[in-house]
Amino acid sequence: VSAAPGAAPNVPSRAPSGAPSDAGPDAARDALAARLAAVVGPRHVLRRPTELRVYDADGLPGYHRQPLLAVLPGTREEVVAVVRLLAAEGVPFVPRGAGTGLSGGALADGAAHGAVLLGLNRLTRVLRVDAENRVAVVEPGVVNAKLGQAVAPFRLHYAPDPSSQSACTVGGNVAENAGGPHCLKYGVTLNHVVAATVVLPTARWSRWATPTARPRATTCSAPSSAARGASASRST
Numbered sequence: 001v002s003a004a005p006g007a008a009p010n011v012p013s014r015a016p017s018g019a020p021s022d023a024g025p026d027a028a029r030d031a032l033a034a035r036l037a038a039v040v041g042p043r044h045v046l047r048r049p050t051e052l053r054v055y056d057a058d059g060l061p062g063y064h065r066q067p068l069l070a071v072l073p074g075t076r077e078e079v080v081a082v083v084r085l086l087a088a089e090g091v092p093f094v095p096r097g098a099g100t101g102l103s104g105g106a107l108a109d110g111a112a113h114g115a116v117l118l119g120l121n122r123l124t125r126v127l128r129v130d131a132e133n134r135v136a137v138v139e140p141g142v143v144n145a146k147l148g149q150a151v152a153p154f155r156l157h158y159a160p161d162p163s164s165q166s167a168c169t170v171g172g173n174v175a176e177n178a179g180g181p182h183c184l185k186y187g188v189t190l191n192h193v194v195a196a197t198v199v200l201p202t203a204r205w206s207r208w209a210t211p212t213a214r215p216r217a218t219t220c221s222a223p224s225s226a227a228r229g230a231s232a233s234r235s236t
């Protein structure tokens, strides 16, 4: 969960640039929405309560917090630009993948904190599969099971398999260090991540890597053999 440093506790902490300084919270929110829409397009900024309803809970029933806004960038550049804007405005934000988390971690509290939901589920590309080195380069919104499907033609298998794998994202898996039955033998998500490009709450981005990491296992004996499947791909 990320929040812009120095974020103030209320909606938004100050009127976003361009809004009249004496404007109320609605005007400030609308001004922020307009600035975000200029980055990601109007379709990808949600502000109506009915639109935000889908984001007011994750897989933990009973906890509901509606975000001030939801913004859904479609590229890494848009993610950086959105985070830069939120950081400049002092607006806290919470990233979200598929919202299957069971700890309420993907909830952004608009009423109490003026928090914005940063949805990453449009970033769904498997950018590259390096079969020889058993490395896949993926965007954070790739659904776990889709990564498995993407590497199967190379007779490889992505081992971390939470039961939610048909919906949950690799970004959410990394944040939660998700695991599943294959992880008993092959290790959990963090044992399969060799590098990550991370956008910090300040909008600076940084690349983290583990140069000494080694593949944990060999290729699958058959592409469809998930039960026997040895972990062979590692995601970044």
Ligand SMILES: Cc1cc2nc3c(=O)[nH]c(=O)nc-3n(C[C@H](O)[C@H](O)[C@H](O)COP(=O)(O)OP(=O)(O)OC[C@H]3O[C@@H](n4cnc5c(N)ncnc54)[C@H](O)[C@@H]3O)c2cc1C
Residues within 6 Å of the ligand: 001, 002, 058, 059, 094, 095, 096, 097, 098, 099, 100, 101, 102, 104, 105, 106, 120, 140, 141, 161, 162, 163, 164, 167, 168, 169, 170, 171, 172, 173, 174, 175, 176, 177, 178, 179, 180
């Ligand atoms: C039916 C069901 C079965 C499940 N089975 C398992 C299981 O077997 N094993 C297991 O470990 N978990 C399981 N879970 C929990 C959940 O699926 C995992 O924690 C999963 O990793 C969450 O991924 P997500 O994309 O849905 O993340 P979200 O729920 O959207 O977010 C989870 C957390 O990660 C953060 N986050 C998400 N994406 C990013 C990103 N790109 N960058 C930074 N932070 C991010 C969010 O802010 C939040 O704090 C299950 C959940 C359900 C509903």
